[in-house]
Amino acid sequence: MSTIRAIVTDIEGTTSSISFVKDVLFPYARERLPAFVVTHSDKPEVQHWLHEAAREAGLVSASEQEIIDLLIGWIDTDRKSTALKALQGMIWQDGYRDSDFRAHVYADAARCLRRWSAAGLPLYVYSSGSVPAQKLLFAHTEQGDLSSVFSGYFDTETGAKRESASYSRIARAIDLPADRILFLSDIVEELDAARTAGLRTVLVARSGDGCPAGAGHPCVIDFDAIDLDSL
Numbered sequence: 001m002s003t004i005r006a007i008v009t010d011i012e013g014t015t016s017s018i019s020f021v022k023d024v025l026f027p028y029a030r031e032r033l034p035a036f037v038v039t040h041s042d043k044p045e046v047q048h049w050l051h052e053a054a055r056e057a058g059l060v061s062a063s064e065q066e067i068i069d070l071l072i073g074w075i076d077t078d079r080k081s082t083a084l085k086a087l088q089g090m091i092w093q094d095g096y097r098d099s100d101f102r103a104h105v106y107a108d109a110a111r112c113l114r115r116w117s118a119a120g121l122p123l124y125v126y127s128s129g130s131v132p133a134q135k136l137l138f139a140h141t142e143q144g145d146l147s148s149v150f151s152g153y154f155d156t157e158t159g160a161k162r163e164s165a166s167y168s169r170i171a172r173a174i175d176l177p178a179d180r181i182l183f184l185s186d187i188v189e190e191l192d193a194a195r196t197a198g199l200r201t202v203l204v205a206r207s208g209d210g211c212p213a214g215a216g217h218p219c220v221i222d223f224d225a226i227d228l229d230s231l
């Protein structure tokens with residue numbers, strides 16, 4: 001009988017391929033970002049995140065073009081900036097609406113998420129992608145609409161993914177003891193932070209090379225291999 005009462009999952013590299021994020025989502029946002037900023041900068045929410053990006057970069061008074069260049073540079077270096085992620089999410093909304101792409105989710109992930117949810121296990125997402133972007137992604141996957149399986153979503157407004165305090169906040173928000181929550185990720189540093197906060201952890205190693213030696217966390221190659229009763 002498993003003691004796990006909730007599961008929190010990462011997206012990129014865990015439920016979904018790294019290639020979907022790097023080769024589909026990021027180029028889509030990169031190409032459309034300049035026009036998006038120019039045509040939406042009067043919108044309060046867009047203005048807020050442009051201001052936050054400038055503040056994060058220490059720019060006191062930046063032109064629209066300087067902020068666009070800054071954001072493009074951050075996309076190219078995969079900076080996990082909350083401001084960038086919020087703006088990217090707004091651009092991806094058009095892509096999902098216009099069916100320019102659908103989100104990649106591994107079949108094993110979709111299958112297990114649906115099974116765990118049907119068994120009454122609350123499921124959550126914790127990703128660097130903004131909460132609106134997470135909701136869009138899971139509503140438009142190649143495996144169908146997965147929105148109904150999730151009880152909640154967390155992004156970097158809760159804190160950085162490599163800081164243990166973020167996982168303590170998530171446990172408080174979920175309202176369960178940390179050791180009843182399982183966190184799934186492809187990044188060992190995120191799992192280390194989650195474990196420091198008391199969560200249970202499983203490394204999802206999808207590279208095809210199998211589980212790395214000395215990862216320091218229980219490890220699986222896909223969601224089908226996760227045995228909740230053995231954790």
Ligand SMILES: CSCCC(=O)C(=O)COP(=O)(O)O
Pocket residue numbers: 010011012013021025080085126127128129130133134137161
């Ligand atoms: C809504 S997912 C968009 C992917 C993204 O922008 C990202 O940075 C993924 O990071 P993760 O924390 O899911 O590895």
Ligand SMILES: [Mg+2]
Pocket residue numbers: 010011012013014185186187
């Ligand atoms: Mg990841």
